[in-house]
Amino acid sequence: MGLIGIGVGMLGFLTHQIIDCLIKLKWKLVENYLQNGNFHMTWICILGSGLAMILVSSGFVVFFCPAGVPCGLPEVIGFLNGASIQHIFNIKTFLGTFVSCVLAVASGLFCGPEGPMIHLGAIIGCGLSQLKSDTLGIHLPFFTRFQNSADKRNFITAGAGAGIASVFRAPVGGLLFTLEEVASFWDVRLAWQTFFCCLMATFTTDLLSSSLDGFVYRGHFGFFEAEKGILFWVKNLLDLSILAFIPTIFLGILGGLLGALFVSLNIKINKLRMRFFSSISKLFLRKTSKLLDSMMILVCTVTITVYLPYFFPCTPVRTLRTSQLKNNTEITKQFKKEIAEYTCTPATPWIGPDGVKYYNQTFNQAAALLAENGRRGITYLFRRGTHEEFGYTSLFTAVVFYFLLSCWTAGSAVASGLVIPMLYTGALYGRIVGLILVSIFGVQTNGYGAWIDPGLFAAIGAASFVSGVSRLTVSLTVIMIEITNDVQSLLLVMVAVMVAKMIGDWFNLPLYSSLLKLKCIPYLDSEPFASQRKKWLNLELFSARDVMEPCVRVLHLKEKIVSLAQLLANTSHGGFPVVYKSEPDQAEVFLGTITRLELCMLLENEPIFETETNEDTFSCDLLLSYQKITVEKLPDPPRTTMLLNHYSADPRYQRLFINLEPYINKSAVSVQAHFSLQRTYIIFRTLGLRHLTVVDLQNRVVGIITRKDLMPFQLEERLGLQLASQRLDLDE
C-alpha cells in the first residue's frame, strides 16, 4: 500500500511538473509576438505546438490503448463492479494514458489531468500489487499471496484513490471519492488501506513539489508551505448570514440544471461520435478521423483563447483596500504570470499617497480566464475580496465557451479529465451570481454584509456544477474543504451540492453511470431498478424464474473429454453448474460450479485424464494444484483452441474421462426458482457473483442467472414479456 502511494504520488508530481513546464515553454515561445501585438503569429505558434502535442497525444491513445479509445474512470468503475474488461490494466495502456494525458492538458485543451490520473493510479495499484506484467512477460516471485482477485481489487481501489489524492492534494477527499464513486464493494479494512495509500501519495507529491519546481532544485526540501500545499487556498474566512443560503440554493438549482444539460449533451456528442466512427469501415481511416476530431477541437480552442482576449481592454489590478476588510491578512497578490498580462503593458511600481508601494499592473480579463490553464483560473476566481476583478462580459464569454468546449473535448481520442473544467465552469457562473449580488447591494465590507463576495460564490458554484454533473456528495464536499481550507462555508457548499444533486437526478443519470451505459459495461447498481411504461416495477412480485436463462448446459462429475471440448468450443459461457447423482434412481442435484477457465486449464493437462468409466469410484486425489488451474486468463488462447479442436476430432478422446470433483467450487450459491427477484438481485450483487444457479425444490438445476440477465434493459424486456402474458391470461 505504501509503495503504491509513493508510486502514485511520484507520478502525480511528474504529471504536474511536465504540464507546467510545457505550458511555460509554449507561452515563452510567443512572448515576443504577444508584446508586439502580432496575433496571427501567436496563433500559428500556439496552434502549431498544440497540434504537435495533440497528434502525439491522440496517437498514443489510438494506437496504444485497447479499442483505440481512451479508457478511464468508467472502465475502472465497471471492473471493480465485477465486469471483466480486457487490457485496461496493462503497461501499454499505462504509457498511452500517461503521455496522452500530459500532452492533452499541456496543449491547451479544456481538460484536466484527474480522470486519467485515477486510471493511472489504478494501474499502478494493480501492477505493484501483482509485480508481474503479462505484456512484458515479467513474473516476479514476490507478493504471490496478493494474486487473487479480491486483493487485486483492493489494490486497484487504493491506487485510484491515491490518484485523486495526489492531483488535488486531498487525501481524505481521494479516499471518499473512491468509496463513493469508484468501488462497488468495500469494508472498513479497505477504507483503512486506501487511507494509508492516499496519505502516502499526498505526502510524496508534497515532498517532491517542495524541493523541485520545474525539475530545478529550489532548496526547500521537506519544507511544506501552506501556500503551495493547499491548492486553492482561501485566506480570509467570512462570517456568514443566513441570507447567503438564498443565492446558494439558487446556485444549487443552476448547477443541477446545467449539470444535467452537460451530461445529456456530452452523451449525445459521444453517441454521434461513436456512430460516425463505426460507420467508417477501414481501420486506418477510422483512426485518422479520430485524430482529426481531437485536432479540430484544438483548433477551435486555440483560436478562441488567442483571439478572444483581443476584444477585451486591459484592466488595472484593482483591490479593495486591505484595511477595509475584517481580517486584514494580505489578500491581493500581483498577477505574476505573463499570460494574464497578455498584450497589456508590464507593471511599473509607484508609491501611493499613503506610503505603500503600488503596482499599476494591468491584465486582460479574458486572457486570464481563457488562456491560462484551468487550475490557475480557479485560483483567480476563488480569491476573496476581489469583488470587481472580472466583469460580466469576460465571465459570460468564458463560461459559454468553456461549457461547450469541455463538453466536446470529453470523450474525444485523448485521455482527459473533467473535474478541473467542471470546477472552472461552476466557478465562472458562481462568480457571475456573486457579481450580480454585488451590483445590487454594492461592495459590502462590514460584518453583516461581508458574505456578498464573488469569491465565495465562485467556490459554491464550482461545487454545485461538479455535483450536478457527477452527483457526488460527501467526497465533493470534503475535497472542496481540502482544496480551499474553508470550513466556514462548509454548510453553504453542502446545501449547494445537495440541491444540485437532487435537481440533476430529476433529469438524468450521473455522468459516469451514463458513460457506463454508453460503453455497454455491465454495471450492477446496488439496488435493482426496472421500469415498465414509466412506472417502476416492484421486483418483489417477480421471481428468479422470470429472468433466468432456462437452457443450461450442465456438467456431470465425470465428463468425456470429447463432450467437454465440444462444449467449450461451441459455447462462450463463463461457468457451468456441475450436477451429481447420488443414487441411480435419484434425480441429478446441483453440486457446484466450475468456470470455463478452470476447464480449459484442466484440459491442457492430459495426464489427469482417466480411462475407467466406473461412475462409483471418485478418487479425490488432487492431481493438479489449485494454483495451476485458477488463472486470470488463458496463457495461450490459440493453443487452447487448437487443443480443443484436437480433442473434438480425435476419436481416442471418446473413451477418456475427466473427474471434475476435486476442482469444482462446492460453495457456489444457488437460489430457488420461486425466490423473489428483488432478493435474488440483492444476493447476486452483495455477494459479487458472476453466475447464480437457479434450482428447484429438489435442488435440480433449472436455470442460471448471469450479470447480463440482471442489467436493467434485460430485466425490463423479460418482465415486459411476463407482464404481457399475464395480461393475456387475464383477458382470456
Place this chain on the structure above:
Amino acid sequence: MGLIGIGVGMLGFLTHQIIDCLIKLKWKLVENYLQNGNFHMTWICILGSGLAMILVSSGFVVFFCPAGVPCGLPEVIGFLNGASIQHIFNIKTFLGTFVSCVLAVASGLFCGPEGPMIHLGAIIGCGLSQLKSDTLGIHLPFFTRFQNSADKRNFITAGAGAGIASVFRAPVGGLLFTLEEVASFWDVRLAWQTFFCCLMATFTTDLLSSSLDGFVYRGHFGFFEAEKGILFWVKNLLDLSILAFIPTIFLGILGGLLGALFVSLNIKINKLRMRFFSSISKLFLRKTSKLLDSMMILVCTVTITVYLPYFFPCTPVRTLRTSQLKNNTEITKQFKKEIAEYTCTPATPWIGPDGVKYYNQTFNQAAALLAENGRRGITYLFRRGTHEEFGYTSLFTAVVFYFLLSCWTAGSAVASGLVIPMLYTGALYGRIVGLILVSIFGVQTNGYGAWIDPGLFAAIGAASFVSGVSRLTVSLTVIMIEITNDVQSLLLVMVAVMVAKMIGDWFNLPLYSSLLKLKCIPYLDSEPFASQRKKWLNLELFSARDVMEPCVRVLHLKEKIVSLAQLLANTSHGGFPVVYKSEPDQAEVFLGTITRLELCMLLENEPIFETETNEDTFSCDLLLSYQKITVEKLPDPPRTTMLLNHYSADPRYQRLFINLEPYINKSAVSVQAHFSLQRTYIIFRTLGLRHLTVVDLQNRVVGIITRKDLMPFQLEERLGLQLASQRLDLDE
C-alpha cells in the same frame, strides 16, 4: 430526514445551552468564596451542587434506563448490526439519557456529551420515522411506509450521525463517523440521506446558537460567525517542515500505547464494577450502590479540581508579540472566564511602552486546565503561538488525573461521552511533547522553525489519543479538520492517527468492540475470525456443517394448532424452517422460514384455523394481511402466553389445523452442508440474516445457523472440538 436533522440539531443546541448555563450558575455561586481564598466553602458548594446533579443524573439512569445501566453507542452499534436489544429506542430511555447526560457534564465529571448525543440522535431518528411510541401508546397514521426494519435502521443511522454533527458542528465528520463505526450495512443512498440529516442538524444548531446564548436573545439571528461555528478554530496555519513528522510519529506511538492502556483499564474497571454489582442480590441495594459509585467519582473529581490549583501560582498571560509571527492576525485573546482567574487578582489595564494597551491579567494554570470544562480547555491547548502558556507541572498533573478519572467515569451509572475527555487527554500530552521541543530548540518564529508550536502538537496529540482508543481513522481526521479548520496539518494528523491505530491494534481491540464484547451483544464483524491456540484458523477448511445446530424443529405446511402452541411454549427459537413434501414418496424439502412472531400473531386469530386435514388442497387465500402479522414485537406478551397454554390444554385444538403456506418467507436463503465456513459467514453477514437454514444435496433440512453460532467464542469452541476429533482420528 430533514425533520430528524432539525430535531437532533435542536436537541444538541439545548444540551449545550443547559450545560453552559448550569456551569456558569455553579461557579457564580462560589465566586465570592474563591476571591477570598476560602477553599473549603468553595469545595462544599461545588460538591454540594455537583452531588445534587449527579444524584438526579444517576437516578434517572438507574430507574429509567433498561437494566439500570446507561446504554449508548455500543448498543446502537449492536442494534444496527442486527442484534435485537430491548427498549433502547423508547421514550423513557430518551428522557433518562438526556437528563443524565446534561447533569453529568454540568456536575463537573470528566466526561462529554457526545456518546449520549449519538444515542439520543438515534432515538429521535427512530421515533420520528415511526411516529409512534409503544410506551406512550401513540400510533400516528403517517409514515407507515417507513415502518419496516430496513428503513428504521436507516433512520437510526442518520440520527446517530446527526448527533455527532450537532455536537461538533462537523456534518461530514458525523456522517463518516456513522459509516465507519456505527453502521454495519450501508450503501450510497444511505450515505446521502445521512449527509442531508447531518447538514440539517448542524444548520439548526448553528442557527439557534447564532441567536440565543444562554437562552437570551442576542440579536444576531441567522448570522453565523466563523468564531462560533468552528469549535476549536486554529487561526494561523503554519508552514511545516518534514522534521515535524518525527515528533508526530512519536505522538502516534504514544497515543497508541496510552489508548490501548486506556481501553484495557476501562474494561477492567467495568468488569470489576459488573462483578461487584451482580454480587449484590437486593435490587434496591444494587441501585443505591450504583448511585454511590458515581457520587464517589464526583467527590474525587471535585476535590482535585478545587484544591489542586491551590498549589499553583498565578501566571501572567504572556504572548509572543504578534509582529514576530508570520501571519499577523490577532492571536491572543484575553481569558475572559472567571474560573481560570481563580484566586488570582483581576486584570488591570496598563499602557505599554509601545503605546498598546496591555492587561497584566494573571491566571492559574491548573485551574484553567482542570476546573474549566473540557471544551474550553481544548481551545486553550490548541491555540497557536502560545508557547509557554502552560508549564510542565500543570500539564503533567492534568494529564494524569484526567486520564485516570475519565477512565473511571466511563461506564459508571451516568450517561457520559468519552470523546471530549479523550481529545483533552491527547491535547495535554501533545502539548507536553511540544513544550519539550520548545525547550530544546527555543521559541522559533522564523519560517523554517515555526512548526515547533505546542498548539499544533496538542491537536496532533488529541487526534492520536482518540485514534488509539477508538481506532477511528477517516472520520476522526475529517472531524479534526472540521473543528480546527487547519488543512495544512492534515498530513501530520493522518500520520499520527495511522500510527496510533496500528500500535493500538497490536495490543487490544478498539474500545467499542471491547464494550460490545463486555456487554455480550452478539456483534458480527464483517469477516470471521477464530483462533485456536493463538493461531488463526483458516475457515475455508471447515464447512457449514461444523457449526450448525443439527437439531432443528421443522414445521410442515399444515400444522396442528396444539403442536404449534406446544412448540412455541417449549422453545425460544426465533424462527423455524418450513418443509414441504411434494409427493408422498419424496423426501421433505426445505421451502421457506417463518418467524416466531409471525406464528404467534397467526395463532391469535382463531378464524383462520381450518378443520380439514386434506393435505392436498392448499388454499392460497390470504386470510390475514401481512401487515397484521409482521410486527416488531408482540402487542401483549402475557396474553399470548395464556393463549398458547389454552391451545395446548384444550383437546378441541387437536383437530384444528393452520395453513402456513401464505405466510412463510419463500425467499429464505439456505446453504448446503458442505459449504465452506468462510463463505457461509460472508453470506450470513453481508445479507444480514438472522437464521440460515442448512440443507443437504436433496434440499432436506439438516441444521440451522443463527447469529450466536457465528460468534467468535462459539466458533472457536465448536471448531476446537472438531479439530480434537480429527486429531484423535489421526492418532488412531
